[in-house]
Amino acid sequence: MTTTIDSLTSERFDVEGYYELLDLLEARSLTDGLPIVPPTPELVATFVEASGLDPQVSFGAIPPAMGNATVEKIAVNAVMAGCRPEYMPLLVDAVALLQEPEFKLLSVQTTTHPCAPMLLVHGPQAARLGINGGPDAFAPGNRANATIGRAIRLVLLCVGGALPGRGDRSTQGTPAKYTYCIAENEAETPWEPLRVAQGYTEQDSVLTIAALEAPHNINDHGATAGEEVLTTIAGAMAQAGANELLLERPNPFLFLGPEHAQLIAAAGFGRADVQEFIFQKARVPAERVGRGQRAWLYVFHESLANRVELGLDRTDAKEYPVIARPEQLTVVVVGGPGMHSAWGSSFGTVPAVSRRLGSPAAVQSTV
Amino acid sequence: MTTEKFLQLGRMLAKSNGLPDLKFAVIPHPLGGLLPEVARTRGEIVAQTVLDVLKMTDDQEEVV
Numbered sequence: 001m002t003t004t005i006d007s008l009t010s011e012r013f014d015v016e017g018y019y020e021l022l023d024l025l026e027a028r029s030l031t032d033g034l035p036i037v038p039p040t041p042e043l044v045a046t047f048v049e050a051s052g053l054d055p056q057v058s059f060g061a062i063p064p065a066m067g068n069a070t071v072e073k074i075a076v077n078a079v080m081a082g083c084r085p086e087y088m089p090l091l092v093d094a095v096a097l098l099q100e101p102e103f104k105l106l107s108v109q110t111t112t113h114p115c116a117p118m119l120l121v122h123g124p125q126a127a128r129l130g131i132n133g134g135p136d137a138f139a140p141g142n143r144a145n146a147t148i149g150r151a152i153r154l155v156l157l158c159v160g161g162a163l164p165g166r167g168d169r170s171t172q173g174t175p176a177k178y179t180y181c182i183a184e185n186e187a188e189t190p191w192e193p194l195r196v197a198q199g200y201t202e203q204d205s206v207l208t209i210a211a212l213e214a215p216h217n218i219n220d221h222g223a224t225a226g227e228e229v230l231t232t233i234a235g236a237m238a239q240a241g242a243n244e245l246l247l248e249r250p251n252p253f254l255f256l257g258p259e260h261a262q263l264i265a266a267a268g269f270g271r272a273d274v275q276e277f278i279f280q281k282a283r284v285p286a287e288r289v290g291r292g293q294r295a296w297l298y299v300f301h302e303s304l305a306n307r308v309e310l311g312l313d314r315t316d317a318k319e320y321p322v323i324a325r326p327e328q329l330t331v332v333v334v335g336g337p338g339m340h341s342a343w344g345s346s347f348g349t350v351p352a353v354s355r356r357l358g359s360p361a362a363v364q365s366t367v
Numbered sequence: 368m369t370t371e372k373f374l375q376l377g378r379m380l381a382k383s384n385g386l387p388d389l390k391f392a393v394i395p396h397p398l399g400g401l402l403p404e405v406a407r408t409r410g411e412i413v414a415q416t417v418l419d420v421l422k423m424t425d426d427q428e429e430v431v
Contacts, residue, residue: 110380
């Protein structure tokens with residue numbers, strides 16, 4: 001397949017110079033505020049070609065504006081973000097995964113909560129694309145992490161209309177909305193890779209997307225045993241204002257630094273043991289929650305249809321568990337040397353979603 | 368129904384979902400952090416606003 005610029009249908013503009021282009025995009029709210037790579041027809045055609053798909057194949061309407069996420073539109077935003085063409089198959093998979101109904105993209109886009117889709121790439125493709133899961137995985141400086149996450153954000157802004165104060169109603173927002181893409185540090189994971197724990201094979205490359213806050217750091221330099229680290233982690237996650245306290249089915253992420261993970265594993269904890277420990281110990285004493293919020297939690301938990309099934313009648317709680325079941329915590333090793341970990345607090349009753357990369361895309365229509 | 372602060376988002380969603388003429392009941396913002404007596408009064412306003420919306424004429428876009 002050869003994609004020509006004649007097969008592209010996006011509106012074209014003639015501009016006199018680069019800064020005029022930036023002004024034009026700003027005036028049309030087609031920006032994240034940062035400079036972009038100009039999406040010339042030739043570059044867009046190159047990126048469409050790299051996807052292996054027809055430019056007008058659609059991955060559905062992106063809420064709240066319900067813009068049509070065609071391969072061409074994904075390519076335009078990928079060029080603008082500074083991506084390499086070889087990122088296109090991953091970006092197409094990411095847009096398809098965002099549209100999984102249980103991910104509730106409309107809510108993720110419009111909520112007052114400061115969450116953003118976090119893209120976790122695991123398996124051979126992560127290394128092939130150069131996605132960093134080691135030191136500074138969440139930080140700037142790596143092109144794949146920076147531009148893949150940015151391309152998805154631009155799709156959400158420019159196609160989905162998640163514009164600050166309009167389609168995106170986050171009270172304060174989060175810097176995670178600029179870009180949020182990492183790899184798993186499988187080489188230093190003391191357990192099986194996350195994708196294998198999820199039921200995929202060692203050969204599979206997998207994309208997981210979760211609606212999370214920016215990572216909250218957990219510093220424990222003093223621990224000499226796994227249970228000590230886990231105690232600090234549970235204490236750090238037991239925040240009075242944690243979004244999870246309001247949720248029936250939260251899905252926070254624990255991003256274990258390799259040194260913490262190895263200390264925990266050396267003490268005999270498997271991934272499921274970590275989940276169970278956090279479930280048991282990450283609890284917020286009721287007296288640490290303000291009176292009005294306790295009343296809010298009371299009303300909210302009273303309305304949960306399955307609170308008895310969960311074994312957590314939290315309506316008269318002396319403490320609030322951060323997760324209602326152990327398996328609601330996703331545990332993954334990320335980062336480099338140092339005694340730090342982080343956790344990502346989750347949005348709403350929105351589970352993380354995963355798909356094998358390169359699997360038949362959820363093509364919805366060709367327009 | 369939406370609070371006044373979220374009316375613009377409501378209109379965007381109505382339009383993008385094929386209901387550009389959807390009529391809105393617009394209620395005061397916020398809904399969180401209210402004392403019980405204020406919440407009760409707010410509830411009465413909401414109930415009246417819903418009734419007013421049901422009686423709206425075609426040339427009205429919203430009830431505040």
